[in-house]
Amino acid sequence: MQVVNYRIPSTPIDQYENYTIEVLRLALEKTRASYGDYQLRPLPEGVNRLRAKKALASNEYSDLVIEDSYDGSESADVSYIEFPIDLGVLSYRVCFVNPDVAPVVAAAKTLEELKRYRILQGIHWADTKVLNANGFKTLEVFAYKSSFRMVASGRADLFCLGASQIMNEYLNNNTGLQLSINDSFYFYYKLPRFFFLSSRSKVLKRRIEQGLLLAYQDQSLQALWDKNFLTSLRFIQLDKRKKFALNNPLNSHLNPAYEQYFAPLPEITQAIDTSSKK
Incomplete structure (x- = not known):
C-alpha cells in the first residue's frame, strides 16, 4: 500500500x-x-x-x-x-479594505491610483513578488490571523485573497472587526x-x-x-x-x-x- x-x-x-x-x-x-x-x-x-x-x-x-x-x-x-x-481560482484576487479609505479605493479608475495604498500579504507568498513587480507597496505579515485586524484598524489599506476565499474568511474572522470588502474591482494575475x-x-x-x-x-x-x-x-x-x-x-x-x-x-x-x- x-x-x-x-x-x-x-x-x-x-x-x-x-x-x-x-x-x-x-x-x-x-x-x-x-x-x-x-x-x-x-x-x-x-x-x-x-x-x-x-x-x-x-x-x-x-x-x-x-x-x-x-x-x-x-x-x-x-x-x-x-x-x-x-x-x-486563486488568480482572481479580491480585497478587504480599510474602512477609512474604502470610498476612494472604490472610486479608483486606474492601477496607478491603487498603487498609493499598502497591500498586506502573508509571509513568503508568491503574490508579494507579483505585486512588487507591478509597482505596488506591500507589507508581509507572519501571523495570518492578524492581517484582518490590521486592515480593519487602518494599519494597512488592503488585504487581498483569492475570490474563493473571501466569503469564508469574512464569516470566520469578523468578530468585533467590522471587516469591509471592496466591491468595485479585482486583480487578475495567473x-x-x-x-x-x-x-x-x-x-x-x-x-x-x-x-x-x-x-x-x-x-x-x-x-x-x-x-x-x-x-x-x-x-x-x-x-x-x-x-x-x-x-x-x-x-x-x-x-x-x-x-x-x-x-x-x-x-x-x-x-x-x-x-x-x-
Whole structure:
C-alpha cells in the first residue's frame, strides 16, 4: 500500500486547504485500479507550509505532497505536477479594505491610483513578488490571523485573497472587526497552484498526474470544485467588478499549457447570478 504524506490545514475552517486534500484523495482514487491501495497520512500538527516545502527538498517525509503557488524558485530536489489543482481560482484576487479609505479605493479608475495604498500579504507568498513587480507597496505579515485586524484598524489599506476565499474568511474572522470588502474591482494575475513532491517520488508523481487528468476528463474534479467554491463566487460577484490585470513574472519560464485548465470565472459567476434570479 502506498502511504502518501500531506500537510493538515492551518485551521479546521480553511476551506481551500481542505479542498486540496480532497483533490489529492480524488486523484489517488482515480488511479487505485492501476496503482493499488493507498493511505493518506497527515504530517505532525504545526508543520506549516514553509517547513513542509523544506521537507520536500530533504525528503524528510517520504512521498510527501503539498500544494503551493509556482514561483520559479524550486530546487532540483523538488518537482511539481503542471496541473492547476484549483483551476486557477486563486488568480482572481479580491480585497478587504480599510474602512477609512474604502470610498476612494472604490472610486479608483486606474492601477496607478491603487498603487498609493499598502497591500498586506502573508509571509513568503508568491503574490508579494507579483505585486512588487507591478509597482505596488506591500507589507508581509507572519501571523495570518492578524492581517484582518490590521486592515480593519487602518494599519494597512488592503488585504487581498483569492475570490474563493473571501466569503469564508469574512464569516470566520469578523468578530468585533467590522471587516469591509471592496466591491468595485479585482486583480487578475495567473497564479497556478500545483502539487509539489520530492524529485524522488517519481511513481507517486505519475500516479497523481494521471489521476488529475482522469478526474478532469470525467468532470469529477469540476464537481468537487463547484461544491467547494460556487457559493463563495456567488457571494463575491466577479462579473460586476472592474478587472485590473497584472503580469506575473514568476511564470516566465513555465510552460503555459496549464492555462487550458483554468476556469473562466467572470463568465461562471455571471451564469450563477443569472440562474439565481430565475
